[in-house]
Amino acid sequence: MxxxxxxxxxxxxxxxxxxxxxxxxxxxxxxxxxxxxxxxxxxxxxxxxxxxxxxxxxxxxxxxxxxxxxxxxxxxxxxxxxxxxxxxxxxxxxxxxxxxxxxxxxxxxxxxxxxxxxxxxxxxxxxxxxxxxxxxxxxxxxxxxxxxxxxxxxxxxxxxxxxxxxxxxxxxxxxxxxxxxxxxxxxxxxxxxxxxxxxxxxxxxxxxxxxxxxxxxxxxxxxxxxxxxxRHAYQQQRVCLTGEHSRQEGCCLGVDDSGALLIETGAGTERHLVGDLSLRPAVASRNGPRLILDAGNSRLKWGLRDHGHWLAYGAWPWAEAAGALAALLRQHPGIDTALGCRVAGDAQIAPLQALLDAAAIPLCWLQPSAQAHGVRNSYQHPERLGADRWAALIGAWHREQRACLVVCAGTATTVDVLQAGDGEGIFAGGMILPGYALMRRALGQGTAQLPGEGGQFTPLPRLTEDAIATGCLSAQAGAIERMARQLPAGSPVLLAGGDADRLAPLLGHLPAVLAHGLVLDGLAHIAETSPPARPDSALALP
The missing domain is CATH 3.30.930.10 (Bira Bifunctional Protein; Domain 2)
Incomplete structure (x- = not known):
C-alpha cells in the first residue's frame, strides 16, 4: 500500500x-x-x-x-x-x-x-x-x-x-x-x-x-x-417493490445469477434489474375486492371481482379514465389489490398509478412467462408476448379446456392458436394485423380520394364506402379463417374486443362465440388461483 x-x-x-x-x-x-x-x-x-x-x-x-x-x-x-x-x-x-x-x-x-x-x-x-x-x-x-x-x-x-x-x-x-x-x-x-x-x-x-x-x-x-x-433480509418473504409509476407485491424468491431480483406474483415470476426501484416489506392485505384492469390502446376495461363473482365491470375511453377511476375508488373504498395487463403507454398509466398509490392499493402488471396457470407459452421469447394476449389465452383455456382460436379485435387484431396438450393448453403461435379501424385509417391517410369513414359489409359492394368496409372486414375474417385451419375441425373461435360484433356475422361457417370479457376473465383467474398472501409462501397476487 x-x-x-x-x-x-x-x-x-x-x-x-x-x-x-x-x-x-x-x-x-x-x-x-x-x-x-x-x-x-x-x-x-x-x-x-x-x-x-x-x-x-x-x-x-x-x-x-x-x-x-x-x-x-x-x-x-x-x-x-x-x-x-x-x-x-x-x-x-x-x-x-x-x-x-x-x-x-x-x-x-x-x-x-x-x-x-x-x-x-x-x-x-x-x-x-x-x-x-x-x-x-x-x-x-x-x-x-x-x-x-x-x-x-x-x-x-x-x-x-x-x-x-x-x-x-x-x-x-x-x-x-x-x-x-x-x-x-x-x-x-x-x-x-x-x-x-x-x-x-x-x-x-x-x-x-x-x-x-x-x-x-x-x-x-x-x-x-x-x-x-x-444474508438476504427478505428472502422468501412478502415484499412491495415500488418505482416512480409502479407498485408491485409478491413473494421475494431471491436473485438470479445476474443479480436480478425475482418476485413471484399473480403474473408468474418477474425479474427486475437494478433501477429506480425500492424494496420494502409488504403490509397485510385488507382482503377486499380486487380491481382488474385491461389497459388497451383506446380504452381502459375494468372489473371488480370478489370471491369468484363480478361486482361491476365496464370500459372507459382514456380521456375519461382517470376521473372515472377516482369515482370508482370513492364508491368502493375497500378495494384490496389490483391486477392488470397493459399495452397503453406511460402517459395513460401514470394517472391511474397515482390514484392507486394514493389509496394504498398495490398494482401488479401481468408479465407473460413460459408457463403459468395451465397454459404453456411456445413463443420464441415468452416474455415478449403481449400481456393482453397472454391473459386472453389463460382465460380461454379455463373457459373451454380444449383447443380453440383466440381472437382479440381491437386497435390491433390478434389471432392466436391454443392447442390442447396433456392436461394443459399450449399457445402454439399467432398473428397480429392492423385492426378494422386502423386499416381504414391507413387507407384514408395513404390515398387522396378515398373516404375514411362510413360504409358497411356488402357481398358485392357498389359504393366506395361499402367497398372499403367490406375489404377491411374481409381481410380480418380471412386471417381468422386461415388460422382456424391450424386447429381440429369444430374448434371454437372466441371473439373479444371492440370489433368482435362486426366480425362474428362473417364467420358463420365457424363455431364463433362472442367472449368480450376474455382478457378480464383471464386476469381474474390468475388473481383467484394465486396462493394465499402468507409471508412465508409464494404470493401469486398482491
Missing part, C-alpha cells in the same frame, strides 16, 4: 484525517499491496473525488472523515457527520470479458456481500443485505435498520470497465437520520463487546473486497449468489 504524505502541520492547515495510513497498512497485512489509499479530513464526495482521478490505478481508495455532498442511490443524500461514519470509495478495474456490462449487473450485490462478510469476521452479528445495495442490521429487540449503503458507478474503458465503489457505514448513529438506522457501536454495546476502531473495520472490508471482487471477475455473481441469498 502506498502512503500519501501527511497533511501540513502549520496552524492554518486542515485537521489531520482520522485514518492513520501507517496503522491501516499494519491492519491490512498481506493485502496492503493491493491498495493505494488517500485519507482526507473532508471532501464533497469520495466517489466524485475518485472520478476526478481518471488515471488512478485499480485499487485506489479515497477515505474521508466527512462528506459535504455524499450521495446514495436514486440521488439521495448520504449523511456523514465528522467522525460518525466510515465513508470511502474504491476504484476497481475489470479487464476483458469481466468488464462487459452484462457481467457487471450483480456488482453492487457482490460488494454488499463482501461488507457483510467483513463485519461478520469482526464479530458483528445480524448483518443482512437488501437488494440492491443496502446493508442492514437485525437485532433481537429492534426492527431491521440501515447500517450502511453502497453506490456503484461504472464506466467503459478500452480494456474493459472501471467501477467506482462507494461505501458508507455508520460507526455511530447519525443525528436525525429520518429513517431507522443502526450503528456498529450500538450493536457492539448491546452484545457487551468493544466496537472495532475505524482502521480495523476499513482493513477488514478492503481485504474482503479484494477476495470477493477477484471471484466476481473470474466466475461472475453466480458463484456468490448462495452466500448473498443466505
Amino acid at each position: 502506498s502512503l500519501r504524505p501527511p497533511p501540513s502541520l502549520s496552524p492554518d492547515a486542515p485537521a489531520a484525517p482520522l485514518i492513520d495510513l501507517t496503522r491501516l497498512k499494519a491492519c491490512l497485512g498481506p493485502a496492503a499491496g493491493r491498495f493505494d489509499v488517500d485519507a482526507l479530513d473532508h471532501c464533497d464526495s469520495t466517489n466524485l473525488e475518485l472520478a476526478r482521478r481518471p488515471q488512478a490505478p485499480s485499487g485506489t481508495v479515497v477515505v474521508a472523515d466527512a462528506q459535504s455532498a455524499g450521495r446514495g442511490r436514486r440521488g439521495r443524500t448520504w449523511v456523514s457527520p465528522p467522525g460518525a461514519g466510515l465513508t470511502f470509495s474504491l476504484l476497481w478495474r475489470f479487464n476483458g470479458p469481466a468488464g462487459r456490462p452484462e457481467r457487471l449487473s450483480g456488482l453492487s450485490l457482490a460488494v454488499g456481500l463482501a461488507v457483510a462478510q467483513a463485519l461478520e469476521s469482526l464479530g458483528i452479528a445480524g448483518v443482512r443485505l437488501k437488494w440492491p445495495n443496502d446493508i442492514l442490521l437485525q437485532s433481537t429487540d429492534a426492527p431491521l435498520a440501515k447500517l450502511g449503503g453502497i453506490l456503484v458507478e461504472t464506466s467503459l474503458e478500452r480494456s474493459g470497465a472501471a467501477a467506482i465503489i462507494g461505501i458508507g457505514l455508520n460507526l455511530e448513529a447519525p443525528p436525525d437520520p429520518g429513517q431507522p438506522v443502526a450503528a456498529l457501536a450500538d450493536a457492539c454495546r448491546a452484545a457487551g463487546t468493544a466496537p472495532p476502531d475505524r482502521h480495523t473495520v476499513l482493513a477488514a472490508v478492503l481485504s474482503e473486497l479484494a477476495q470477493v471482487l477477484d471471484t466476481f471477475a473470474r466466475d461472475g455473481f453466480a458463484a456468490l449468489r448462495p452466500a448473498w441469498e443466505a
